[in-house]
Amino acid sequence: MTDDLLGRHRSVLPDWLALYYEEPIEITHGEGRHVWDSDGNRYLDFFGGILTTMTAHALPEVTKAVADQAGRIVHSSTLYLNRPMVELAERIAQLSGIPDARVFFTTSGTEANDAALLLATTYRRSNTVLAMRNSYHGRSFSAVGITGNRGWSPTSMSPLQTLYVHGGVRGRGPFAALDDYDFVAACVDDLKDLLGHTRPPAALIAEPIQGVGGFTSPPDGLYAAFREVLDQHGILWISDEVQTGWGRTGEHFWGWQAHGRSGPPDMLTFAKGIGNGMSIGGVVARAEIMNCLDANSISTFGGTQITMAAGLANLTYHLEHDLQGNARRVGGMLIERLRAAAAHVPAVREVRGRGLMIGIELTRPGTDEADPQAASAVLEAARAGGLLIGKGGGHDTSCLRVAPPLSLNVAEAEEGAAILEEALRSLL
Known part of the structure; x- marks a missing residue:
């Protein structure tokens, strides 16, 4: 067979x-x-x-929620009010740590990162993006364009200008022999130097722990140190939490919290575990960033009732246990x-x-x-x-x-x- x-x-x-x-x-x-x-x-x-x-x-809690929702309605699109979507968005907004948060649901982490890039480049009026070496952010055209991992980047063509920053891999590269303090300082100096040679980018997108890249990570505090530099230029910070979110690292609910002395990111993206197998992704952003688009938009399958019911049941079980x-x-x-x-x-x-x-x-x-x-x-x-x-x-x-x-x-x-x-x- x-x-x-x-x-x-x-x-x-x-x-x-x-x-x-x-x-x-x-x-x-x-x-x-x-x-x-x-x-x-x-x-x-x-x-x-x-x-x-x-x-x-x-x-059982998730399968029952899916079966019960399927018996009522599976899907209606975002053109209609959707109670499970609103309820899950309320919970994620509160858990995100981002003030005045808005949530947009997608069907995957790729699509979530794609949406975050759309928001960042529109808000900042720039198509330049900072990304980490060895990173992976999905398989759409724009996500491939910011992926810093050769094995998962089938083309160099991209709608974005991407500049790659040191720091995602602690144990390899030109700063590997340094201690943690000097490693962070060297990566920050590299970022400052890079920004001195380009027009201000829209955002830095980074996985707190690089997933496809082999579960590599920088010392705690690197992205907080980066944030101090980014803020001086008005550059947004997008934390790609597709793999690190929902408490997987044990120490924190979100990966960004290991770098949190400067507060939450401007945006975070999520997917994978929240659906426990159902197709859920999304972006959380401050309202002024999320609402910056001046054209119509919908999501046909993002936030559909059956996946939202699964996400609610799964998140409830996760937190209660x-x-x-x-x-x-x-x-x-x-x-x-x-x-x-x-x-x-x-x-x-x-x-x-x-x-x-x-x-x-x-x-x-x-x-x-x-x-x-x-x-x-x-x-x-x-x-x-x-x-x-x-x-x-x-x-x-x-x-x-x-x-x-x-x-x-x-x-x-x-x-x-x-x-x-x-x-x-x-x-x-």
């Missing part, structure tokens, strides 16, 4: 639509932190549909367990991350040279052992990405760590 489906996939879908594994699997159903494939194999899911199944597979606290506690244990396991594997350059957002970077032993073949081998070995993980990185996809649902318990974390340890040892 799977072989037939793979042939059909290849005959009608793009060649560039990536599939994991030498023998791709079809996931047919899930429950809690586990999924099953079409051959009946059961896996512990440590990737959650690319960080999207944030809470749990088949969470303190999944952020669980990510901090279980994630802290998991990362230490993985560091201990990796200490005996020369191919592991670094185990990094926060909460349930953990990266394991692989290189050829004794060097800093990326080893994507090793990453693929560990991915295969983990699947054979009953564990699904992801991979990414700005250096030839050589980083394993570990991001389970936030309801992961200690026993499941230990089980997954044991499987991953065995998979890493297969490199010896």
Whole structure:
């Protein structure tokens, strides 16, 4: 069945639509932190549909909310009042920390970032955007144009002029050998120098922890230091929280809060986990920025009733069960367990991350040279052992990405760590 489906996939879908594994699997159903494939194999899911199944597979509270809403009305567009959309927007606006916040819903993180760029460039009357090296912001034309990761940037053509800033990757690049204080100072000096050679950009867009880039991050406070410089030029700060939002890092509800001494960003974008698998994305911005557009606009599918019902139920469950606290506690244990396991594997350059957002970077032993073949081998070995993980990185996809649902318990974390340890040892 799977072989037939793979042939059909290849005959009608793009060649560039990536599939994991030498023998791709079809996931047919899930429950809690586990999924099953079409051959009946059961896996512990440590990737959650690319960080999207944030809470749990088949969470009863969410599935009931979806079923109940489907029995009433699924969709009507933004041309009509929509109670679930208003209710979810109220909660997100309050949680965002942005004063006088307005929320615009989209269907994905790509579309959310695209909308944020439209708002920023219109508000600032500039098509120049600052972005981070090694970044990823989506696959639309404008989002690709600000993506600083060669592996996910299929074209150099763009409607925007993008200038790339140092700082998103702590352990590589020209400032890697500096301590945290000097690293931040060097990145700020680089930003100041860059701004001295260009007309004022519209915004800086940055992931607090780079997702596709391999869960890399700067020292805490970098973006607060950047903000002081940006404010001097009237440049907006957009925090891309598509992967870091909703408490995944454990320590904070939003990634920007690790850099929060200067207050919240002007805009934040979100998606993935809020829908627990349903297609929800969005932008939160101050009212004066959100309302700067002087032409008509709608969203046909952004904020549709069935996805909003799922988001409300999922967010309520998340907050009532303190999944952020669980990510901090279980994630802290998991990362230490993985560091201990990796200490005996020369191919592991670094185990990094926060909460349930953990990266394991692989290189050829004794060097800093990326080893994507090793990453693929560990991915295969983990699947054979009953564990699904992801991979990414700005250096030839050589980083394993570990991001389970936030309801992961200690026993499941230990089980997954044991499987991953065995998979890493297969490199010896």
